[in-house]
Amino acid sequence: MTGINDFVVKFANVNGSGSASANGFFAKALFRMGLTVSPKNIFPSNIQGLPTWFEVRVNDKGYGGRRDGVDLFVAMNPQSYEQDIEEVVPGGYVLYDSTMERFFGRDDITILGIPIARMCAYAYEDPRQRQLFKNVMYLGALAALLDMDAEVVELVIRQKLGGKEKLFEANLKALHMGRDYAHANFECPLPVRVQSVPDAPDRIMMSGNDAAGLGCIYAGATGAAWYPITPSTSLAEAFEGYMLKLRGDGEGAYRGAVVQAEDELAAIGIAVGAGWNGARSFTATSGPGISLMGEFIGLAYFAEVPVVIFDIQRGGPSTGMPTRTQQSDVLACAYASHGDTRHVMLIPNDPRECFEFAAQAFDLAERLQTPVFVLSDLDIGMNDWPIEPLSWDDTRSFDRGKVLDAAALEDVERFGRYLDVDGDGIPYRTIPGTHATKGAYFTRGSSHDAYAGYTEDGQINVENMQRLTRKFDGALDLVPKPEEHRRGSGGDAGLIYFGSTHAAVQEALDQLEAQGFAMNALRLRAFPFTQEVLKFAEEHERVFVLEQNRDAQMRTLLMAEAGIPGEKLVPLLNFDGMPLTATFISDALKTALEVEADGDKPAFRIV
Amino acid sequence: MTYMTKPSVRHPALRQNDLGLTRRDYEGVISTLCAGCGHDSVTAAIIEACFELSLPAHRLAKLSGIGCSSKTTNYFLNRSHGFNSVHGRMAAIATGANLANRDLVYLGVSGDGDTASIGLGQFCHAVRRQVNMVYIVENNGTYGLTKGQFSATNDRESRSKKGKDNLFEAIDLCAMAIQLGAGFVARGFSGDREQLVPLIKAAINYDGFALLDIISPCVTFNNHVASTKSYDYIRDHSEAVGGLDFVPPEAEIEVDYEEGASTSITLHDGSKLELSKLSDGYDPRDGHGAIDVIRRQYEQGNVVTGLLYVREDVDDLHARLNTPSQALNALPESDLCPGQVALEAINETMR
Ligand SMILES: Cc1ncc(C[n+]2csc(CCOP(=O)(O)OP(=O)(O)O)c2C)c(N)n1
Ligand code: SF4
C-alpha cells in the first residue's frame, strides 16, 4: 500500500458509456499538478457494451511505466467486479456505484459506495445526461478523496469544453455533487492522495500517433494514404487534422492530400506512386496491413522509391489481439516482401521520438530512395504520455536526396537511373515532367540495368543487388544511434531493449541498482545496427534482449545482422499484450541472473 | 539481353507537329510482343494521338501493371517517365502520382487480367474517386503473359484454344465504369485505328477518369474460331454507336455534320467532341441508356464500340480533396513546415 504521490488508480467502465472524457480529465488534472502520470487505455475490440479499463499510475519520481497492483479501483462496471476486486492491493480502496448495493467479499480493503445512478437520476432529466454525468460525479468524489486541486480540475474541464458555458455548468454540478457526497460520507482525503509538485519540469501530454502525424506535417509530407486499422488509425487522422489546421493556403485549399484507400494494398500503392512522383508520402498501418503491403514494399525497395511506412504494432499473429500492444512485427518489417530485401527501421520509445523519427524518416527515405519503417506500437501510439515539449529547429531543411532538376540534367550526358555515380550505391533520380528530352526512365520491378532497361543478364542483376546492399550499409551513418545507459562500471551482464518498454526499463534498472545489481543497458533506436550495438555486446559476457513477442525477433535480427553470437543473447520475453511493469523486468532479470549464477555457465559478477 | 532503342535517324520527309517533333519522337523501344498482337496496334494509335495532339511527352507519365499489355508503356513515348508496377495495382500508382502533380497527363495501360481480376478493386475505386487519367485496358479475354488462361472479360459462351469452355459470366468494364461514375467511357478495337485515335485524343483531353476498353486480340492464345475476342469475331460483331471527331481548342470544325444526327460536347480546355451518325438517337450523356444498349447488344452477341458515355462536368479527385492549384510536389518547404512558433502553440494546448 503506497501513499502520497505514489499510487495506481484504475477505472473499470462499460465501453461506449462516455467515461473516456471524465477519465481523461482525471489524468490531465494530476498531470497539471506536476505529477508523472501514465494513463493506459485497456480497451476491447468492440464499440459498445464490453468492459474497458483506464489505468493511471501516479508518482513524483518521473517513472512513466506501469506498476502492478491497484490502490484505488473505480469500479463502474458490474460485469467485471469480480476480476477488478482481485487487483486491489491489501489496504486499498474500491469506489463503486452503490445504487445497487453489493458485497465484495474482501475485508482487507475499504469499500466506498456512492449511489451515483440514483443521484444522477434525481439531478438530470435527459437519459443521455444521466449516463454521462455519472462519470463526472465519480470524478468529483475522486478529487475529494485524493485531495486534488479543485481549481485545476475545473479549469481542465472548462478548457476541454472550449467555451460551451452551459455544458460546463452542467459538468460542474455533477462534479460538485460527487465531491460533496464524498466529503459528507467518507474521511477525505484518503492516505492515498496527491500533493502538487511545485517545480515539476515542463511537460506536455501527447499520444505517439498524434505526435507522428504532426511529425509528418513538419517533414513536409503531402501525400497520405491509409486504411483504417487499430491502433494506427489515429495517426492518419492526426495528420489530416493538423493539415486542416496548419496547411491552409489562404484560398480555401489545403496543402496535402489524404486518401482513405480501399485497402492496404492501395494505400501503399498510392503512397509509392506519390513518392515516385516527387511528393513526400506515407502510409500508416498495423501488422495485418504490413502483410498485405508486402508486394509493393518489395517494388519500392527494388525500384528505389522513397516512401515512409508507420507500423503501429499490435498483438499478432493474424487478427491477434487488436487492442493490445506488442513488438512482434520486427522481422516482418525488417525483411518485408519476397526475395532479398532489407529495410531501414526507426524505433521510437515515446511520442517525442515519434515526432522526431517521423520527420527523420522522410529524409532517410529520400536520401536512400527506399521504404523506411517507423516501428511504433499501440502503447506509444494510442496512450497519452508525459513528454518534453516538442521542438523544431527552424534552420533545419529537408534532405531531398539526389534529385536532378532540369538544369542539372542539362549537364548530364547520359542519364542512368541506377548508375552508381558516387560509389555509395545511391543513384540519382528524376521526377516526371522535369525536362523535355532528358532524364526520363522506365521504372520497373523486373531486373534492370544501370539505365533502367530490362535485363535478364544474371551478372548485371547481381551487381545491382550488391549496390542495394551498399546503399543499405550507407544507412549506418544516417540512422539514429542507440541510447546507452551506463551504470557505473557495468558488469558481465547487459540489457538491450527498444521502443515503449523504455520507461519501465529505466525504473527496473533503478530497482536493480538499489538491490546491488547495477546493469548497463542499450536502447536500440534503429535498424541497421550501428557499431555501438556490437561494441556493447562485446563488452558484456551476457546480454539480455527484452522484447514483447514470443519468438525473440530482435534477438534473431541481432544475431543475423550484427553477428552477435546467439549464446550471448538471452531472450527476455513478454507477449501478454500489456505494457510492461518495472517489477516484471527487474524480477525477470534478477531471476535470470541468479539462475545463470547457479548453473554451469560462467558465473556473473554483478557490480 | 538488354533493351533495344530504335535508331533515331531523322528523316527529312517526316511530318512535324506543332512542337516540331515527328512521330519518331513519340516512339519507345522496339516491341517484343508476338507479331500481330493487338497491343502493338494500340501502341501505334497512342503514338499517333500524342503526335497529333502535339503533346510534350515529358508532361505525360505512363503507368502500368503486369502483363503483355502492361509492357507496352515501354514501346511508346520514350521521353516520358514510365512506371511498370505490380500486377493489378496500376490504379493505385496512378492515383498517388496524380496527387503528387496534378499538372501532368497520366496514361495508364492495363490488361483485362490486370484490371478485371487481380486489380478489379483498385480499378473500381480509381473510377469512383474520379482520378484524372486515361485508363486503357487492352482487352484480349485472356492472360497473354501466363499463356492463355481465361480472364474475367472472357465471354461465357467462348471456348479456349485448347477446347475448354468458359463457365463464368464476363465482366463488362464499360458498363461497370458507367455505373461507378466514370466521366468518360469508350470502347475501341485495336484493328480500327480510325475510330481509336480520336477516342484516345478525347480521353487525354478529358478532365476526369477516362476509360478506354480496347478489344485487342491475342494472336497466340485467343484468336481462334471459338473465341469472341478474335479479330474475325470483333470485325463481324462490332456495332459503333456513332462516329467521333476530336476537335482541338480553337481549331475550325471542318466537317459538316448532318442536322440532328450529331452532338457536340465541349470539354474543359475548349476542345470539342463531335459525335456524328449516332445510332437510333443514342445519347452518350445518358448513362442508363448506354448500359441498356451495351447489354442488349451483348445479348445478341455484339460488341458496342465508340464513345459510350461522357459527363460534361465532373469534379476530379483534386477538386474533391480540395488541394491547391499548384502541384503538391512543387510546394516549397516554407509552405509545408509550420516551424517552431506554430509548434510552441501546439505544445501549449497539450500542457
Ligand atoms: C501477384 C502476381 N500474380 C501473378 C502474376 C503472374 N501474371 C503475370 S501477367 C498475368 C496476367 C496478365 O493478363 P492481362 O492483364 O490480361 O495481360 P495480357 O498479358 O493478356 O496483355 C499474370 C497472372 C504476377 N505477375 N503477379
Ligand atoms: S501472348 Fe498474346 S497478348 Fe501476349 S504478346 Fe503474344 S499475342 Fe500479345
Ligand SMILES: [Mg+2]
Ligand atoms: Mg489479357
